[in-house]
Amino acid sequence: MYSSICMPMSSPSQSLLKPNQNHLLGSAPSSKPWSQSRRRAPLTTRAILSTSRELALKGFHERRALKIISGLQNFDRENVSSVITAADKGGATHVDIACDPELVRLAIALTSLPVCVSSVDPAAFVAAVEAGALMVEIGNYDSFYETGVVFSPDQILKLTRETRRILPFVPLSVTVPHTLSLPDQVKLAELLEQDGADIIQTEGGKCSNPSASGVLGLIEKATPTLASAYSISRAVKIPVMCSSGLSAVTAPMAITAGAAGVGVGSAINKLNDVVAMIAEVKNIADSLKLPSRRDVWKERSLNL
Template sequence: MTISASIVADFTDKLAVKVITGLNNFNIKQVTKMTQAAEIAKATYMDISADINIIHQLQSNSTIPICVSAVSSRKLVQCQQAGVQILEIGNYDAFYEQGRLFSSEEIIEISKNTRNLLPSTTLCVTIPHILCIEEQIQLTQDLKNIGVDIIQTEGGSTGFSKSNDLSGIIQKAASTCSSTYAISQNINIPIVSASGISSLTTPISFLYGASCVGIGNNIRKLNNITSMVIYIYEIKTAIECNRNKKQKITHSISKSNITCNSISSRIKV
């Protein structure tokens, strides 16, 4: 297994942050905004749709590492040929909305095909939350045996809780954090926790064994790059505070070295 040199340090130190634009998000304006925000806030990498035009656009305007998500080996190979070195089988949300479910056998088959075609490219696979915990653990072991580098856990629909208080926020992340914990206790493989992750639940993901958190919906709903940067920065601050438990935590955005003016000066127009 080989994780791309562009992201390996953050995974090794267990402080990686992935910004997810969405497997079916072809809105180049929104994707570009999210990418600019991720780069300014120094997120570890982007996760975008397997669209060659979007890939070329981001490659020409940013230096942040790019991952593409798809459920087709053919699409992933095309993206690798376009210069992408991090590939992911997953981000199933759009398919769940259509009633499309993925079995362990189907995911193993796609993973085998992709790994055979691309033996040295970093490969991440999302474990469907619809599988029971025992099946998730077994699938992870099978994928590790194939040579998959990274596993991503997911939760149920992040829309089922309309509560924005602490209990609602934790409820949204409970499923992915539970999967992260169960898998990390049984198999030694880098894990990305995604689905319903916020600055409040990010430390839980790392405490439960994650090497990275994936954030998407909470950024996509923001209207401007400045807000996106601040949100990503809050996620990164939550990680650092959790890693340094003995330090007195007095951080706030108003006291930080990130300001709206400093962000605005770095936004490309």
């Protein structure tokens, strides 16, 4: 059984600024399907749109994305700053923060990594994209589960369609709840792909109760999200991000299971020291054999 949530679906016309103020926003929102709206992007903005999308999705297409998550309801600037710094210095490919324009501006000041924002309110994404976010995420539901709130497939599909209507060009990631059975997760993922999602994110760490400590416990904790990644990646053509309950031990297992990237949150954002955060991000990046920051900058310099 799923509890229902009530949240305002404010009209995008109330929150959008003038058309084309931000190229990722495109022109004024259209009620036409996502595929039609996308095809009608103005010629003068297509190159910018293509470059922005490529930057945001590059790590996923190369099957080596590492997204560090600060938390959907984490608005603590000091903690978020530490998480962003750890992602940047530790070798991550993306950073995921709460959907807040001020936090986006903070992130852009601290890192050149693509910034993703998470929310369950599609209208809130617009201001964050205007501030510079390159990707949006419907998900990272863990903080809601703590209050007994869960999301049904119908609710998630509605949020996805509304987000895609408002932001037809912005890369969109959607989390499939672990509260669904595996067959239902797969079915929802297939529908999300049809509705224009660019990435499917899995979860499961909150429902896992390891019986052992050490390496065995880490593997047990990751089992639900690994199972989801394995099942969903074989049912959809878009990239799958395995998230929740992962560590340096289990991140490579996610890629082997079929994921195009991993998302890590509490293993980083719960640490109290930025040096420890950087070390943990680096451990995970090394386990995925990601290039070091020095190698990344060297590659960028050669491409200029």
